[in-house]
Structures are given as C-alpha cells and as structure tokens.
Amino acid sequence: MQKSDKTVEFSNGTPIVVFEQLCKSYQLGTVELQVLRDIDLTIKDGEYVAIMGPSGSGKSTMLNLLGCLDRPTSGLYSLAGQDISALDDDQLSLIRGARIGFIFQSYNLIQQLNVIENIEVPMYYQGFSEDASAKRARELATLVGLGDRLTHRPTELSGGQQQRVAIARSLANDPLIILADEPTGNLDSESGAEILNILVDLHKKGKTLIVVTHDENIAAHAERIIELFDGQIKRQ
C-alpha cells in the first residue's frame, strides 16, 4: 500500500532515531534511580544496530524508549523528525503501531489467534480494511515461510516458527524501525540461525534494524554495536 512511500521519503542515510541528552530515571521510594544518562545517539535509515551491555546497564529501558512504550525524563527523542516526548498516550499508541515493529524474546503471540490473525493485529489497530489486512497477512506469512500454516495456533508451532510469525507481524505496517529484543534468546542454535538469516535479509532489503542482544553472533552481523554500561554509552 502507500506505506512503502516512507522508504522513499527516508532514503538511506537519513537519521531516523535521534537522542539528544536523553535521560531516564525512576523514582524508587525516596531514591531516584538514574537508568539512562545523557545519551546522544543517532541511528540512520537502513542501519543494523546492535545494543549490547551487561544486565542492569539500561538496555531494556533504552528499548522501551526506542519503542515509544515509555517517555524520557529529560532530553529529546525524535523519531523520523517527530518529538516523541511531547506526545500523549493515544498518539504514542498510534506511532508504535505505524512506525515500529516489535520482535520479542518470548515471541509474544496472542494465544487465541491463529497465524494470520496474529499478523493482522497491528493492521487492525491502524484501521486496515478486512480484505487488505488479510491479503497482506498472507503475503507476510509466506515471506517468512509459513504460507502453509496460516490457520495454526501458536501452541501448534515450534519456537522458530512462532518467532517467524512475530517477524511477519512486526512487518505488518511497514515500520520505520524494527526493534528486536533478544530475538534468538529462546531458540536452539539452528532455529536461531534461521531467524538471524531472516533479520539479515530484512536489513539487506533496506529495513532499519535495532537488536538488543547478548549474542555476539548476532552482534557480529550488525553494522554498528552500541555498548551500554551503567546507563551510558561506553562505545559505539
């Protein structure tokens, strides 16, 4: 559909994600916990970035911020030129659905829904028509190699297959960035490699990919590695 215009609009090299002096802190009782401190970061369209770091370094928080699930305490986050910190809950929901594709470690498929219906969920919230979303969901399922399992429930699929459904789902609205949180963390090495291949393929097709991982192997494919330590970028 017309969503593909975006890739034209942001041709390779345009900054998509911009963090400026970004801070995030949580109030834990009386103590203020600084999770992210003064982060400056730019991710360009079409990049493949891996975010690494030990647990507690702020990776999850960064991912939540990138995914517009949370707002920074201070500083600027602009996604494709739009200032995220100023948006309200509904607008954030809209942005999440339209511009961000999530891939989770534990797949996070909805158990009651079959493959097609799971892929349709983001399109449903963007107001796609029934026919259009069904057609696109079928295409995406075929793209990740599940064309013959359209009506299977998540419980009837292997971990690798479930993660492929999740990837198809993340592509549903043709997002600006794909955020993957330990995408191979729950998979055996073979399925993990398959998933990695799909992700690398997506990157080759021009998708912006941000992966949070411990896995050196995944990081090795990335063009850039951002290492977080203690809420700050140690190396990029």
Next chain:
Amino acid sequence: MFLFRLRRTAKLGIKSLWMHRLRSTLTTLGIIFGVSSVIAMLAIGEGASREAQAQIARLGSRNIIIKTVKPPEQKDVSGEGETMLEYGLTYLDAERFRNSIPNVEVIVPSRLLSEQVWYRNRKVAIEVIGTVPWYPEISPIQLQSGRFLSSLDMHHKRGVCVIDEKVVRELFVFDEPLGQDVKMARDYYRVVGIVSTQESGPAEENLGNEVAAGQSQGGANVGNIYLPLTTVKKRFGEMSLQISGSSGRSLERVELQEVIVKVRSMDEVLPTRETLETLLSRFHKKNDYQVIVPLELLEQARQTQRIFSIVLGSIAAISLLVGGIGIMNIMLATVSERTREIGIRRALGAKKQDIIFQFLSETLLLTLAGGILGIILGSFIPFLVTYFGRMPTVITGRSLVLAFGISATVGIIFGLYPAYRAANMDPIESLRHE
C-alpha cells in the same frame, strides 16, 4: 470499517470466552436466572392482573352494583318455630334512585333465584334472573338468536324466558330451543331468545360469595335463565322458606336481590356512589345492602399490581445485581490473566480505548448471551406455570425488551471497571508479566 471492528471484536470475544467454556457458562448462569426470573415474574404478574381486570371489566366500569345482604341475625322477633324476616332492596329503592340521582343512564333491578329447570325428562340447576328488558345494557351478554325480554313481556307478565348457551347445551340435545317450553317450579315458560353465557372466573365467584351468601349458589357452574321481573314476582312471589339449623324454619321476604345503576361516564361513578349510599342509609335502618363499584375494584387491582410489580422488580433486580457482580469478578480475573496479551496489544498499537472496547464487548457478549438464554428460559417457565399451575400468564414484548435492556446495562456497568483496569495497565509492566 466499524462493522469489521465489531465483527473482529466479537469473534475475539467468543474465542476468549470459548477458551474458558465452563467459567463463561457458570458466570452467565447468574444473568440467565436473573433475566428469566424477571420475565417469568412479569408474565405471571401480568397474567394475574389481566385476569382480574377482565373480570372487573365484565362487571362494568360504569356500573354501581347494589346487592341485598342478609343482615346480621336479630333475635328480637321471638318466634318459636317460624320467624318472618324482611330485608333487602325494594322496588321503592329502585324508584328513588330513578327519581333522585342525576346522570343515571339505566337502572336495572333484578330478582335472583336458584331453581331447577326441566325440558322433557332432562333437568338442570340454574339461576333465575328476573329482570327488565334493558338488562343487556349493563351486562356483557350477547344475544345469539331470538330476542331478549320486551316491555310487553313485562307488562303482561308473560311466561317467556331467555336462556343462555350453557342451559342450551345441557337441556336441548336434539331440539331447536327457540319456541320450546321449559318447566320451572309449577309453570311452563316459552324460550324466546338465546344469549351468550356470562363467564365468571374465581375472583367473581369470591365477590359473589362475599356479597350474597345464601342468595345465589354461585354462578360459575350453572347457566342463567332470564325472566321478566314482573313474571318472577307473580309466579315465584317474594317469600322464601329458609331451613336454618335447629331453630327451625324461617320465612324471608326480599323484593330485589340486586339493583345495578349505570351512570353516563366513569367520572360520575364515585360521586354517584356517595349519593346512593346516603340515600340508602336514610331508608335502610338494617345493614342489609352492599354497594360494589367495579371501577374501584379496578383501581384497587391496579394498585395491587403496582406493588406486586415493585416487589417482583426488586427481587429480579437483586438477582441481576448478584449476576452482575459475578460477571465483574470473572472479568477482573480474566483481565489479570491476560495482562500479557494487553501488553502485546498496546505495543502493537492499541490505544486505551481499543482495550476498553475489547473487554467491554467481551462482558457485553457474556451478558447478552445470558440475556438471550434467560429470555428463552424465562419464556418457557410461564408455559409450565400455566400448564401445571393453571394460572394465566402473559409474556409482553415490553418485558422481553426490558429484560434484554437490563442484561445489556448490567454488562456495561459491570464491564466498565475491569475494562478500565485493563486499559490503564502500564504496557511495559504488562509485557513483562508472566
């Protein structure tokens, strides 16, 4: 688009509810029983009320019925064997009503007697109503064939009678009744007309018993024969012999058992009743009459019905409230069980209102399903009541709409809070939820 959303949401709701069939069913039971009890109670109440109103309406809403009542026993006439008791309404009373009460349409005096009627060798117990030609104006009887009594019959004290269909059924097996002679006491009467039977239900029977115990032996199971009032007076006289217990025989003299006054409009019923009572109390020292106003009974019946409805309504409301709380309880459990799903949906672009919509429609689905099943069950119960309890029941469209509306309202009210809770969960927390 909206339809698609609705369909999608309904489909999802059904799937989620189907995953917990037992739980959904048990939860819905509260609503099912609540709604079916609303419908059954309303149907029974409505049936009873309609029956009462129909009976009262048969008595005539513009009528004022004055009945002769045997006054309390007085022992001042010290006779050993025979006493003579004179009481009740008189022709003079009827005359006074005619002369002194305005707005009267008709006045119908009647003599009522229990008799036996013969035709050939068949015999049947009946109620003789000695009355005037304009009796049909105050009664719901319909002329079926022949004619009713005429003023000439009255004038000449003719031996003619009009019988109702019940008598026809019991007496005349093969013969055409019109023109035949039937025998009562020592005399023969020619049948000149046939009228429909005056139906009287149990309530009317009670009324009758209360009013004129001893006078008529209950009108429910016997047919009526109408004679000219003058003929009755001439042939049956006004005396009757009462054998009462050990004290022996007593003679009673009663001129009229009943005078029915019909006024021009319903507004005049109550004022006229007061005038009548004043008039009667002036000339009747003994308490030997009773005034019955069907309109008043109708009002009373309506009043009773209102109270009945309030009581039934409260019971039903409580049961629905309990059902609603049950649903809310389950929905809260469902929401916390599906925290993760909520998180996923929020991450994939669902707004708060989408989540509210989803859970609210699930609750609605549950209660509406309960509502529909309740309506089916509730419509079935009145049939059983009618069949086994021999009570009339009426299911009105209004009660179905009401029950459905109530279940929907319960769904919305008790669904809102769980849905609101679901929508306000933090997406990050929800995604982490296991």
